[in-house]
Amino acid sequence: MTMDVFMGTRPLWAVLVSILAALLILASRNKPNLREFWTIAAALVKIGIVYSMLPAILRGETLSCRPLVLSPGIELFFRVDAAGMLFAALASALWLLTAIFSIGYMRSLHEENQTGYYASFALCLSATMGIAFAGNLLTFFIFFEMLTLATYPLVVHERNEEALKAGRQYLTYTLISGQLTLIGIVLVYLTAGQGDFMPGGFMSGMADAPVLALIFLLLLAGPAVKAGMMPFHGWLPAAMVAPTPVSALLHAVAVVKAGCFGILRIIGYVFDPKLLLEIGAAKPLALLSGITIVTASLIAMTRPNLKQRLAYSTIGQLSYIVLGAALGTSSALIGSLYHLFAHGIMKITLFFTAGAIYTKTHDLDIRRLSGLGRTMPLTFCAYTFCALGIAGMPLAAGFISKWNLLLGASESGQWGYAVILIISGLLACSYLLPVAYSAFRGERDPEMSHIDGEPNRWTLLPLLITSIAALILGIYPDAFGHFYSLARIAADNILTGTY
Amino acid sequence: MMAHIPVMLVLIPLLTALALPAVNWMMPRLTQIFLKSALLFNLALAVLAMRHVVTEGPWHYWLGNWAPPYGIEFVVDAMSGTVVLVAATMAYVIALYARSFFRLDEAGLQARTLFYVLFTLMATGVIGVALAGDIFTLYVFIEIASISAYGVVAMGGGRAAFAAFRYLILGTVAATFYLLGIGLIFAMTGTLNMAQLSELLPPLMGSPAILASLCFLMLGLGTKTALVPLHAWLPDAHTYGPTPAIAFLATALLKVFSYAIYRFMYQVFGGHAQPVTAMALQILGWLAAAGILYGSVMAIAQKDFRRMLAYSTIAQISYIPLGIAIGTPAALAGAALQVISHSMTKGCLFMIKGGMHLKLHTTDIGALRGMSAIMPLSSFALAISAFSMIGLPPTSGFFVKWQLVRGASEAGFGWMVGVLVLSGLLNAVYFFRILENVYIRKPEQGGHAAESHGNLPAAGPELPLPMLAAMLILVVGILAAGIGSGWLTENVFSLIDLAGGGIQ
């Protein structure tokens, strides 16, 4: 009986487990080993819960639970579908790796405030699970705002003026846009009478085109800011003052992906790609993401700091996802959803390598990293492989998504975007690969002569795992968690309008 | 016994207040036990009354068994039950807090029994206003609550006495306005009972006398609620009064006047169904919106935590008249939820303010650096209350905003949605500034926080247990009211009676 209750409420438990972990972490703040044990244990439990739901989702079912009423007629509603599963599986798996990496990173740098760090981290993951499994707009928004809050302590982790400034900027962007989204959500409930996510949307015919366009714009504000869409991207590079694991998980996976995922949810499950075309919102959105892709890549080339470069690369790559959603054809949607996942794996590897290098060098200026590839071959091999993957080289996971996006662009007849995607790939090569090249071939900076070998194994292990995963996924896109199938199911759902 | 709960809710705090000097004289050791057990008992009765309202509907009680037009009637319904429950809860929690607070605050207030007497009388007045079924009894309880409030504020010393005197003058003028208003109504109808008035008034609504009485009542109750521009008394009183008193004043007392506005607007004057009242409600909405923005902007400009809280109170209190002015069931539910939410949140913030004052010897925002290291649990409470003030999920403040925004957009008041959203952002500006100081900035070398770190009392760095317990009860309440707001809205606030005067 209790087992049945548990099985029926697994989405809720997936959310709660890391909130509980956060409390336990706070309670055991004076015992670092116990504290980190809770992190790892919660990550394992979360992976267990999330992956136990996978078979049912792959059969095309959905799991839902409604534990609580939030407001008359609106429940705290969790529904696990293919798209949510994709995001949740990605986030929970990467949490474990990031937790391991964090332990190595934080200990080798003797960071302060580690308890708050791990607790906020756990809360972030709860919020991410909530976003992934949210079945209606209000539930989605609640976890979306929780994510903002839980991330703030991580952004200001360094406790210095620069971090404070970044934190303020982050809050300004996210809180203002969040409020706009709130207005949008209220308008959705007002015009449609409900806000439960439906594949293919439920907004068509609910109001006139201009009203729908306004609602779409308001709804999009929050997720677009989190996803770093171009005019609203300012917080993301600034937030790179945070410790590298934070940048890795949050700015490659949790926060920005939550934004992208939110855009996908709004386009695919509140509106409909076809409806967007009708109200004239699809084309500007696609254009904006196209501009973002190119501009972000160009800015990335000018940044000497590796993390900054990765940040701008992230901004550009995230717009692939938005572009795919805006194009709205089957392949484009598959590519978009799969890129959510593939980019996560590859970008986290890049951030892990940046962090691993930082633990040794305490400097991330790319001019001073030259020659280090010969001392840290594994780290830089992982870096090189994932950089190529980001650029879209075959055999890496990034190729699969980019190929589908290219197919989607040609299916929709908008060849211009195919060209943009290819140019973006070349630009990615041009700003990521020189680092690798100089690392292997360049002269060693005299100040870096004391560097003697690979970083410690707690930091090395996760990045090797993720880079190997990126390789395997490039060859078998369906490996580990049938992510490609999930993306396909989700795209089918959106286009057919049924679960 | 059970049948007499409505009158008991008033009698128990009244009896406690009046018997307290005698108890203190004869059995000084039992004073606190007597006070707290009475307040706890009252809280239990409030819960029972609320349950009765939810299961069996409004509850009418006739004093001396005289039927309403002649006798005094007490009414417990969804809205008054909520206010009573909030007042009883806050009274108990603050009593819990006050004793330890005064123990630590050795230089402060000496006349402690007198404080508890006035405090309990204030609670009596608040509960009485909520229950009163006729407009003159309402006046009497308003004055009981107000006069005790003046006295309690004045206990904070010389500055507080001046602040209290101004509060008294403005409050009494407001009371004369109120009396004039009900005098005009009485002259026109010959009755004072609310239920009877709601039947007799509609045909008279056009007359100048009723219009004048509406104006006088709005002015009177508006001043007591501290509606902008009638708020002049509030900031000083909140800054200089003793913390436990202000914690109750800002939470339960101010709410009850908004509640009185609701009673008049909907259950006496007919709400939006009457053109005159609809106009009054619209003006109320503008004033409330102005109050929200004014309070938030002024709060940003303050350097002292106490004054910042005072202005924030002006802003937050105005949410309730705003919900009343909107007049849809969702907005009224939002207003009722704000009664609960703001009481707990602001109560908690004032308690933390008291704690800061005792431990850090300052309430200057800039001097709070590093507080989280000295007082981790208080800082945690501060963070949660700040989130609720800003309106971030899953705290109750978010659901208040949600209900109000929903109500405003249903009723077509787009600009109110803008005001609410803007207010949340302004609150974020000043509360995150404090959180930055408390959590993130390190105390400067030789700064206030570091200095007082050395002078900490022997009792230990964190506040004593009863004070912490009071704060943490409220923090749990904030989260519970947020998560349970759907349940509350469906089961309790849906029973709020708009007497046909709401906007559907």
Next chain:
Amino acid sequence: MKSTPSSIILEVACRLIIPVLIVFGVYVLVHGEYSPGGGFQAGVVLALAVILKRVMDPADTKKSYWTYKIIALAGMGPVIYMLTGLWSIPFGGNFLEYGLLPLPVHEAERHLYGILFIEVGVTVGVMATIISIFDSLGKVGDPDDRGNLL
């Protein structure tokens, strides 16, 4: 310590007036049901008796134990009122329903006695309040007084 009265005339006059005041106060109290009078007035008259005594013998005011007792007494007046009201509850009545008080008299007379009890409470309250105001005013400017009564 026996203090000297301020003047012999005052002392003699007070000795004559005070008993009369007390009797008159009680008369006003019990007659309040039928004629002008009642608790408020009776309370004032009775308080006046005590105040006259104070005027006659100023040292009496300084006895600090008085303030405690008198304020407790001021609280007890309304308590009598409320207990009277509550008294009818065990006999099936509402609060203040005198008609159901367990007194062996006609219902109309029960109302009368109910009111009388209440007036007694009011009298006690008013009397004690006025005396305490007089006492506190007598202490203004007193260096021993910290301005705090309880």
Next chain:
Amino acid sequence: MTAAIFFSYVIFWLIALLYVCGFFGMMEHSHLVKKLMAMNLMQTAVILFFLVLGQKIGGVTPISVPGLTDLDAYVNPLPQALMLTAIVVNLSTTGIALAFLIVIKKHWNTLDESEIMRRMDT
């Protein structure tokens, strides 16, 4: 009779005048005791207002007069009863205000509002 009607209106104007006098007195004076007295004027005006409402020409006080059984011969007792309560409220407000004034005088050594306001800010 016209005189009676005239005076029945004049009394309201006089009450209004008293009320406004109180209001302006409170605005005008910066001495706190005068403010308090002005406040009392306002309260008194309202009490008079209520009493006049219950008044009728030729009515007697609402205390049973032997032999007078006609109810219309008595004035309405309700406003008088209400005002009894209001007077008690006024009394306690005034009392507590005077107590504040004593404290203010002790602490600031002045009862001038603008002076105290000036010193509060510094």
